[in-house]
Amino acid sequence: MSNAIVHIEHLNSWYGKGKERKQVLRDVSVELAPGEVLGIVGESGSGKTTLAKCVLGMVTDITGELAVNSQRPQMVFQDPYGSLNPAKTVGWILEEPLRAAGVKDREERRRRVAELLPLVGLEEEHLARKPAQLSGGQRQRVAIAAALIQGSKLIVLDEPVSALDVTLQAQILRLLAELKERLGLSYLFISHDLAVVYQLCDRVAVMTGGEIVEAGDVDEIYDHPKHPYTKKLLDASLALD
Amino acid sequence: MKNGKQKNWYLTIGIILTACMLIFIAVGFFWTPYVPSAMSSGDRNGRPSLRHLFGCDSFGRDIFSRTLEGAGSTLTIALAVLAVGAVCGLIIGALCGYYGGAADALIMRLCDAIAAFPSVLLAMVVLAVTGPGKYNVIGALGVLFIPSFARLVRGEFLKYRDRDFVQSARLTGVSDLRVIFVHILPNTWPVLLSGLTIGFNNAVLAEASMSYLGIGVSAQEPSLGYMLKDAQGYFFTLPWCTAFPAAVVILLILGVGLLGEGIRERMGVAS
Ligand SMILES: Nc1ncnc2c1ncn2[C@@H]1O[C@H](COP(=O)(O)OP(=O)(O)O)[C@@H](O)[C@H]1O
Ligand SMILES: [Mg+2]
Numbered sequence: 001m002s003n004a005i006v007h008i009e010h011l012n013s014w015y016g017k018g019k020e021r022k023q024v025l026r027d028v029s030v031e032l033a034p035g036e037v038l039g040i041v042g043e044s045g046s047g048k049t050t051l052a053k054c055v056l057g058m059v060t061d062i063t064g065e066l067a068v069n070s071q072r073p074q075m076v077f078q079d080p081y082g083s084l085n086p087a088k089t090v091g092w093i094l095e096e097p098l099r100a101a102g103v104k105d106r107e108e109r110r111r112r113v114a115e116l117l118p119l120v121g122l123e124e125e126h127l128a129r130k131p132a133q134l135s136g137g138q139r140q141r142v143a144i145a146a147a148l149i150q151g152s153k154l155i156v157l158d159e160p161v162s163a164l165d166v167t168l169q170a171q172i173l174r175l176l177a178e179l180k181e182r183l184g185l186s187y188l189f190i191s192h193d194l195a196v197v198y199q200l201c202d203r204v205a206v207m208t209g210g211e212i213v214e215a216g217d218v219d220e221i222y223d224h225p226k227h228p229y230t231k232k233l234l235d236a237s238l239a240l241d
Numbered sequence: 242m243k244n245g246k247q248k249n250w251y252l253t254i255g256i257i258l259t260a261c262m263l264i265f266i267a268v269g270f271f272w273t274p275y276v277p278s279a280m281s282s283g284d285r286n287g288r289p290s291l292r293h294l295f296g297c298d299s300f301g302r303d304i305f306s307r308t309l310e311g312a313g314s315t316l317t318i319a320l321a322v323l324a325v326g327a328v329c330g331l332i333i334g335a336l337c338g339y340y341g342g343a344a345d346a347l348i349m350r351l352c353d354a355i356a357a358f359p360s361v362l363l364a365m366v367v368l369a370v371t372g373p374g375k376y377n378v379i380g381a382l383g384v385l386f387i388p389s390f391a392r393l394v395r396g397e398f399l400k401y402r403d404r405d406f407v408q409s410a411r412l413t414g415v416s417d418l419r420v421i422f423v424h425i426l427p428n429t430w431p432v433l434l435s436g437l438t439i440g441f442n443n444a445v446l447a448e449a450s451m452s453y454l455g456i457g458v459s460a461q462e463p464s465l466g467y468m469l470k471d472a473q474g475y476f477f478t479l480p481w482c483t484a485f486p487a488a489v490v491i492l493l494i495l496g497v498g499l500l501g502e503g504i505r506e507r508m509g510v511a512s
Contacts, residue, residue, distance in 0.1 A: 056412060074412055083405035087427035097413040143409075150413060 004069070005154055005186050006032040006055055011055055011064035012048075021061075024050045028064075034153075037180065037187040039201030039218065041194055041233060047210040048190045050085060050137040052156045055188060068108045070154035070186070072145035078159035080139035085129040090142050091127035097150045112149065119182065120145045121175060141175070148183065156188045173199050194237040198222055206230045244457030252503025262489070266316050269309030277310040277463075278302065289481050293354075296481035298472065307468060308485050314464040315490070318379055325383025327437060330390020335421050337391065349395070351389035360385040361447050364375040368456045375458050382447050385441060393436045397429035419438025431508040438501030442494045449490060465490050 013025040024047045032038045040048050047176065053059040054066060056073055077083035084093055091113065098109045106231050117124065117239050120141045131139055138159060147155050157176070161169040177184060177200060198218055205215040214227040225231045275281075280300040287297035295304035337345040355363070360382065367381040401407060402425070409423050451457035452466030463471070465486045472482035 058408065058412075072412070072414065075409065077405040077409070079405065083409055085406040085410075085424055085428070085482075087430075096415065097408070098414075100414040146409065146413075209475075233439075 002040060003034065004031045004067075005034045005036075005126060006030070006038075006069075006188065007067040008055075009063065009065040010050075011054060011062060013050055013059050014061040015050075015059075024210050025054065025062075028210075028212055030205050030212065030215065031075070032154075032186055032188060034186055035180075035184060036203065037189050039197035039204035040188065040190045040207055041192065041197050041204060042207035043192055043233075046207045048192075048207055049158055050210075051207070052158050052190055055156055056228055065139065068144075068154070070152065072152050073154035073156060074150070074152045075156045076140070076143050076160045078162050080136055080143050080163065081131070083143050084139055084146075086131055086150045087205055088130070089127065090122075090129055090131070090134070093131075093142060093143055094127070097146060101150050103104055104187075113145075116145050116149055119179065120148070136164055137171060139166065140168075140172055141156050144179070148179070148185075153184065154186050154188070156190070158190045159192065160189075162193070169196065170199075176200060194222070194233050206233065249503050249506055251499045251506055253484070254497030255496055257502045258492060259500050262312075262493045262496050263316075265309070265489070266312045267314045273303075273306035273309045275303040275306045277306040286479055295485040296479070298479060298482050299475060304482055305487055307463065308465070308489055311463050311465040311468045311486060312489050312493070314375075314458065314462050315445060315448060315466065316374060316493075318382075318448045318458070318464060319441055321379040322382040322386060322444040322448070323440050325379065326386025326440060327390050327433075329383075330387045331394050331433075333387065334391040334394025334396075335398050335426065338395035339402050339417070339421050339425070341399075345395075346411060349392070355385065356388045356392075359442070359448050364447065364451060365454070365456055368451070373456050373459060377459050377463055378448060378451060382444060382451075386444065390436060390440065393432065394429065397432050398425060401425045401428055414492055431504060435501045435504045435508070438497045438504070441497050442501075445490065445494055 008031065009029045009187070011025055011028040012023060014021050014023050016022050028051060030038065030040075040051060042048055045048055050059060052075065053067055054062055057068075088096075094113045094116070095109045095134060103109050103112070113127070114124065117126075122138065122141050122145065126134065126138065127140070134142065142159075160176070161172050164172060173196065176187070180187060187200070189197065189201055201218050203216065204218045204221050205212045206221070206227065207213070208229050213222065214225070214230050221230060222234070225234055279298070280302055280448060282301055284293060284297040284303075285301040286299055286334065287293050287301070290298040293303050295308055297303055298307075333348060337348055363385050364378070364381040371377045371381070398421070407420060407424060410420050448457060448464060449466030449469065451468055452464050453470045455470060458464050458467055460467070468486040469483060472479065472486070475482050
């Protein structure tokens with residue numbers, strides 16, 4: 001527990017104020033060890049993104065314990081069309097986190113961007129383009145690079161491949177696995193698809209209605225699901241294959 | 242689905258017409274064939290001719306020279322009004338849209354209240370207190386133009402403030418002001434530009450109406466509106482005194498209006 005990079009115990013969270021105040025997360029407890037990939041699965045509306053936002057400090061109406069032992073954790077969003085500024089070039093988008101971190105020297109920023117590019121499978125020529133001139137897969141690579149450029153070790157991936165077709169999904173998942181090994185990252189990986197979680201995650205927590213109903217090693221959950229909701233999710237993902 | 246290569250005629254004609262009018266006006270800043278206020282007794286009531294392209298008025302002043310000068314004055318005032326209204330409206334709208342909350346609600350209520358009255362009417366009231374003159378016209382109209390810009394900009398910022406790319410920026414530690422003016426603002430340019438064209442035309446018309454009503458600029462700096470007022474007594478006897486300044490106002494407004502329409506059309510295709 002002491003060396004966990006994310007430690008969450010009995011976390012409750014709410015949206016809205018006054019009469020509108022609505023509880024989303026209920027008594028959530030999870031832990032993410034350094035170098036680990038923790039999957040969060042559940043249907044749409046189960047509170048996965050909310051949990052991610054709690055970890056990133058974007059949801060503040062919470063009770064319970066929440067400890068994040070990592071500098072500036074970053075997020076990769078589901079929709080690479082919305083997560084990149086349409087008015088800016090890829091080069092600008094990748095340099096901006098460095099500017100925000102106080103790297104004043106332009107050459108230094110360029111050098112660090114150039115170093116990262118091959119790691120995420122992008123070329124120098126992409127730097128001058130606007131997001132609209134890139135494919136969905138390329139955009140998601142840019143989003144991943146932007147999340148990594150400040151040197152963050154904890155990355156929250158909120159359905160990073162759900163908007164991509166199956167071939168691209170496999171490519172991006174492989175890239176994420178590679179990056180994790182190379183850079184020593186930890187992922188909180190959110191998905192509604194158990195099959196995708198199975199490919200990348202070490203452990204998985206199953207969420208529904210804002211609660212975690214089952215958690216454990218991914219093989220264990222896959223082979224011997226205990227909770228009926230997990231079984232239902234599994235059936236659904238097997239039926240697709 | 243629109244064909245991306247389809248010619249955007251509004252934009253093309255708008256750009257050409259606006260450019261022609263701007264060149265016409267720019268020439269007037271540096272050169273006029275005659276001194277606009279010079280009276281030549283031999284040319285009184287002169288018809289348009291090669292010597293006096295737009296004819297002469299009852300004092301024998303060259304209408305072409307006066308139109309050039311008047312258009313310059315109209316353009317300067319309209320741009321100044323636009324600058325005051327757009328800059329203040331941009332700042333207010335951006336902050337209100339981005340932060341929301343009680344201050345936003347209050348300011349927008351106030352904007353609604355101001356916008357409920359025709360701006361020329363309100364400007365008349367202001368000028369009745371401050372007296373006429375170029376700078377008073379600019380100040381009064383400029384302030385009255387703020388609400389419409391503020392509302393336009395606020396709408397855009399509301400649209401963008403919860404987008405993922407804005408959240409990403411905040412996560413990486415970008416300051417609020419930088420998010421507002423560097424990350425969000427460039428995305429609102431097309432809407433802002435089209436708003437500016439509408440604002441420009443409203444400013445030209447408002448200034449012309451006010452000068453026409455005799456509460457605008459002074460005789461030392463006649464604008465096109467002032468010339469129209471001046472000429473109204475000779476509408477039938479010396480029609481060129483009205484026709485040419487009016488034509489310049491109309492062409493200017495038409496050009497800028499088409500330009501705005503073209504920008505909107507282009508935006509619609511792109512999104
Ligand atoms: N900003 C918000 N304000 C109010 N309710 C929200 C907000 N974001 C999400 N919710 C609600 O919280 C619940 C969980 O949403 P979310 O965390 O996005 O689920 P998931 O990511 O699993 O699809 C949903 O019922 C959703 O309607
Ligand atoms: Mg979600």
